Amino acid sequence: MSNDPLLQPFQLKHLTLRNRIMVTSHEPAYPEDGLPKERYRAYTVERAKGGIALTMTAGSAAVSRDSPPVxxxxxxxxxxxxxxVREMTDAVHEQGSAIMIQLTHLGRxxxxxxxDWLPVVSPSHHREPAHRAFPKKMEEWDIERIIKDFADAAERMKAGGMDGVELMSYGHLVDQFVSPLTNELDGPYGGxxxxxxRFTFDVFKAMRERVGNEFILGIRYTVDECLPGGTDNEDGIEISKRLRDSGLIDYLNVVRGHIDTDPGLTDLIPIQGMANSPHLDFAGEVRAATKFPTFHAAKIPDVATARHAIASGKVDMVGMTRAHMADPHVVRKIMERREDDIRPCVGANYCLDRIYQGGLAFCIHNAATGREETMPHAIPKADVRKKIVIVGAGPAGLEAARVSAERGHDVVVFEAANNAGGQIRLTAQSERRREMISIIEWRMSQCEKLGVTFHFNTWAEADTVAAENPDVVIIATGGLPHTEVLTEGNELVVSSWDIISGDVKPGTNVLIFDDAGDHAGLQAAEIIAKTGAKVEVMTPDRSFAPEVMAMNLVPYMRSLQKLDVTFTVTFRLEAALKNGNQIVARVGSDYGGVQKERLVDQIVVNHGTIPLDELYFELKPMSKNLGEVSHVELLGGRPQSVVRNEEGTFQLFRIGDAVAARNTHAAIYxxxxxTKDL
Structure with missing residues (x-):
């Protein structure tokens, strides 16, 4: 038996959880037709294989047709x-994990x-800012119907083999009843x-009658909304005690905050650059006040913090949800005393931000998450050892090196800079995004353990590569800023990279033309604005920084609004002309009929990158495949077999931004x- 607090079992009613680590309910947006089919099941089971005690699914599953998922x-x-559900729960149970599901009615x-285009319902007419619908104020028959829907859904989940059901409260309909900010009903459900x-308890009573006393029922709820006039800390402790004393509920899953706006959601589920475990002590106060099983998760990305949460008695079960998207085998690696091998969550929040834009949840630097049917988390050995030469030690090159080395190949990496990282090293210059460097540091650590050879400060040329007698050459040289986007005056502009790296001093009156819409434009804006300069960010898009996405945008806006940065949408920078020590920026619009001018002393262009691909094209005639990738073989998980040049001596591929400007996840994928099939 281990003495590690995290590896101690926990008895939750009749259910013995094998350790103290859980994945809290979250929705990766993998359902098909609203059902947990193969992709969803494979994702969930992988975390059970990794040793998790309790995996919770669905954040959250809808119980009523007038609660359509967004x-x-x-x-x-x-x-x-x-x-x-039964197929999924059986598969999870076979791996020794417990599994629960979260149920909800979204309300407003x-x-x-x-x-089905049914009216949105809530205990008031108040619109939620995030989703913008004006709700119908609920009638008694709405309440009765939805209580029955919860009971029906709980019964289905029990029939599907779930160990329990968690009621999702905070921000959803249950909480809309509890909060004085969103409940304007009279009579038995208001005041x-x-x-x-009353609605909370009526729902639990109805579910308990259907599922019996042995089935686990819990609630995830806010103890403090952190809003004027809302549920405060004192109210929340009282609510917690009433939940405990009801005899209907088996555990409390505590959060703090509100989710009706992007800033509120981001404070409740913090991202990179924000404090780790900001609500853990608060959850500990609830446990101390109630002496009742207490769960909690909110940016607890590392094992040390999770271990402290349990050892100090702040919580009974600690949630490491995004951490398990980065590495589903966290628990197994703890048990094997391999904590250094755990792939770290860097808080980039690519996972959550994607689902709010209608995409699938993917981890920024674990491309196997959500693709368990086709991508391995554990890399198998190859049958034949090959010599792999990789040029470039950014995220794409390092992932190629790591996976190739895991396959058992002899791997050599050439990098022109004096250290690894590529664009991520530039990104990590920002204090808010410094956690991104862990993407590089983890891969370097893994590569060193696997015996990868690195040559830094080396500009690889065709002869350099050929001298290694490679079987496979992978070009991962990335790209360089693309700033030649104007009809006139391209020589007068600088790139966002120039500003972030410190190679160019910020001006005092600066126009940033950003039609890439990614982090680099906002990073440059913040650096410049912090010098006291006047800054305008202009984009031809109808919204600015769309690639940054909602929750990542919040910290930028909190900074840039205080610095009085101006944002201008739907206008395009067309040309730049020298005017003494100033620059005249000519501005038009894709909508037509507009010509304006700005007089500034610096223009910064953020327009993505163009591939640094000279070496690739130099090597191409020497390769067997002439650089061709068979998409059929790539997508089918088979080794590349294209031969277009019988005289070629190696296979040649390029990846990441050396192909086209994309993002970190695309490069790693x-x-x-x-390389998983090399």
Whole structure:
């Protein structure tokens, strides 16, 4: 038996959880037709294989048709969900993990033009800013119907083999009843705290009658909304005690904050650059006040913090949800005393931000997450050892090196700079994004353990590569800033990279033309604005920085608004002309009929990158495949077999931004799906 606090079992009613680490309910947006089919099941089971004690699915599964998901959620109101749930729960149980599901009615946290176009309902007419729907104020028959829907859904989940159900409260309909900010009902469900909590208890009573006393029921709820006039800390402790004393609930899953706005959501689920475990002590106060099983998760990305959470008695189960998207085998590696091998969560929040834009949740630097059917988390050995030469030690090159070395190949990496990292090293110059460097540091550590040879400060040429007698050459040289986007005056502009790196001093009156819409434009804006300069960020798009996405945008805006940065949308910088020590910026619009001018002393262009691909084209005639990639073989998980040049001596591939400007995840995915089959 281990003495590690994290590896101690926890008894939750009749259920013995094998350790103290859990994945809290979250929705990766993998359902098909609202059902947890193969992709969803493979993702969930992988975490069970990794040793997690309790995995929770669905953040959250909808219980009613007038609670249409705003992204791709499970639909617990469908009878046909039961066999799919059973397949998933059986597979998780076979791996020794417990599994629960979170149920919800979204209330006002959805839109009327989703699903069946039914009116959104809530205990008031107040619109939620994030989803913009004006709700219908609920009638008694709405309340009765939805209580029954919760009971029906809980019964389905029990029939599907779930160990329990968690009620999602904060920000959703249950919490909209509890909070005085969103409940304007009269009579039994409005007014006093007792009345506002009546809906919660009526739902639990209805579910308990259906599922019996042995089935686990819990609630994830906010103890403090952190909003004027809302549920405060004192109210929250009282609510917690009433939940405990009800006899209906088996555990409390504590959060703090509100999610009706992007800033509120980001404070509740912090991202990189924000403090780790900001609500852990608060959760400990709830446990101390209630002496009741208490769970908690909110940016607890590392094992040391999780271990402290348990050892100090702050919580009984600690959630490491995004950490398990980065590495589903966290627990197994703890057990094997391989904590240094755990792939770190860097808080980039690529996972969550994607689902709010209608995409699937993917980890920024684990391309196998969500692709478990086709991409391996553990890399198998190759049958034949090869010599692999990789040029470039950015995220794409390092992933290619790591995976190739895991395959057992002899790997050599050439890098022109004096250290690894590529664009990520530039990104990490920003204090807010310094955690990104862990993407590089983890891969370097893994490569060193695997015996990869690195040659830094080396500008690889064709002869350099050929001298290694490679079987495979992978070009991962990335790209360089593309600033030649004007009809006139391209020589007068600088790139966002120039500003971030410190190679160019910021001006005093600066126009940033950003039509890439990624982090680099906002990073440059913040650096310049902090010098006291006047800054305008201009984009031809109808919204600025769309690639940064909602939750990542929050810290930027908190900084840039204080620095009085101006944002101008739907205008395009067309030309730049020298005017003494100033620059005249000519501005037009894709919508036509507009010509304006700005007089500034610096223009910064953020327009992505163009591939640094000279070496690739120099090597191409020497290669067997002439650089060709078979998409059929790539997507089918088979080794590349293209031969276009019988005289060639090696296979040649390029990945990441050496192909085209994309992002970190795309670069790492390029590398993984190519090299896993070498």
């Amino acid at each position: 992204f791709n959620n499970l639909l617990a109101y469908k009878d046909e969900i039961v066999p799919w 946290r959805t839109r009327w033009d989703k699903g 006093s705290l007792e009345n506002r909590m 390029d590398a993984l799906r190519l």
